Amino acid sequence: MAHSPSDLDQLAEWIVGSSNVVILTGAGVSAESGLATFRDPSEHADALWSKYDPMELATAGAFERDPELVTRWYHWRFTRVSEVEPNPGHFALAGLERWLTEQRSPEAFTMVTQNIDGLHQRAGSKRVVELHGTIHTWRCTKTGQEAPLSELSFESFPVTSTRGGLMRPCIVWFGEALPDQALALTGTALERCDLFVSIGTSATVQPAASFVQIAKQQGAKTVEINRDATPITDDVDMALAGASGEVLPDLLSRVQSLAGDRKIGDT
Numbered sequence: 656m657a658h659s660p661s662d663l664d665q666l667a668e669w670i671v672g673s674s675n676v677v678i679l680t681g682a683g684v685s686a687e688s689g690l691a692t693f694r695d696p697s698e699h700a701d702a703l704w705s706k707y708d709p710m711e712l713a714t715a716g717a718f719e720r721d722p723e724l725v726t727r728w729y730h731w732r733f734t735r736v737s738e739v740e741p742n743p744g745h746f747a748l749a750g751l752e753r754w755l756t757e758q759r760s761p762e763a764f765t766m767v768t769q770n771i772d773g774l775h776q777r778a779g780s781k782r783v784v785e786l787h788g789t790i791h792t793w794r795c796t797k798t799g800q801e802a803p804l805s806e807l808s809f810e811s812f813p814v815t816s817t818r819g820g821l822m823r824p825c826i827v828w829f830g831e832a833l834p835d836q837a838l839a840l841t842g843t844a845l846e847r848c849d850l851f852v853s854i855g856t857s858a859t860v861q862p863a864a865s866f867v868q869i870a871k872q873q874g875a876k877t878v879e880i881n882r883d884a885t886p887i888t889d890d891v892d893m894a895l896a897g898a899s900g901e902v903l904p905d906l907l908s909r910v911q912s913l914a915g916d917r918k919i920g921d922t
């Protein structure tokens with residue numbers, strides 16, 4: 656599986672000819688920034704869930720059993736996130752959003768991310784649906800009150816609020832419901848989507864793993880951009896094998912040069 660320049664030209668054509676593009680991103684998009692993914696099929700895997708047990712770190716039960724361990728782990732992950740920069744893949748997606756929304760409308764482009772790192776926003780993406788929450792906001796387990804991580808003190812673990820409740824990250828843990836608003840925004844975008852692109856996700860965690868099928872049922876064209884094959888690779892209309900930090904900037908420049916010759920929306 657490899658992609659050719661003609662695949663990228665074809666995808667650029669599809670983007671220019673689409674009214675509602677939905678992008679789904681996963682941890683692979685942040686890999687070239689230096690953040691570990693969760694699952695990695697390569698033999699040099701350094702993926703988080705191959706070293707740590709998600710049931711010990713990413714469930715409400717784990718937090719109840721050992722809040723210190725879980726808080727320390729998320730604080731470590733926040734430290735990693737704050738040490739890295741968005742990569743060319745993030746910047747290209749921000750450029751694509753800017754470009755499509757200027758040419759059309761804000762609804763022409765929806766980016767749904769499973770990432771909690773905030774790198775899309777740091778790269779300039781404006782409308783990012785954070786399906787799995789964010790590490791940058793924490794919540795008091797007693798009152799539900801949210802606070803930016805920057806306002807919390809991590810001098811001792813676990814962290815407590817002024818009301819005496821334990822503070823936890825606003826991240827969706829295994830077994831928890833996804834944020835209502837994120838689900839609603841995603842549902843609306845998928846309903847009207849005519850091009851769905853899954854990027855850097857192993858397509859194994861629900862409900863995001865099923866979005867490609869929903870998009871397909873709506874009649875959308877479906878595309879995957881991933882360094883490796885995933886369970887959806889054989890189902891999509893086009894699978895581009897490659898690193899998102901290389902493929903996406905190339906794609907953006909093809910979209911821009913294609914549309915330079917042609918008003919966007921003309922087919």
Ligand code: OAD
Nearest residue numbers: 681682683686692693694769855856857881882883898899
């Ligand atoms: P995964 O770690 O499961 O998958 C990352 C995918 O990115 C894999 O398919 C890799 O092959 C691919 N990949 C790695 N580097 C890449 C690159 N440079 N360019 C393109 N693709 C690359 O991450 P997610 O699918 O995002 O949930 O994981 C889904 C959820 O599982 C996460 O949001 C997290 C985790 O448990 C929570 O924390 C709630």
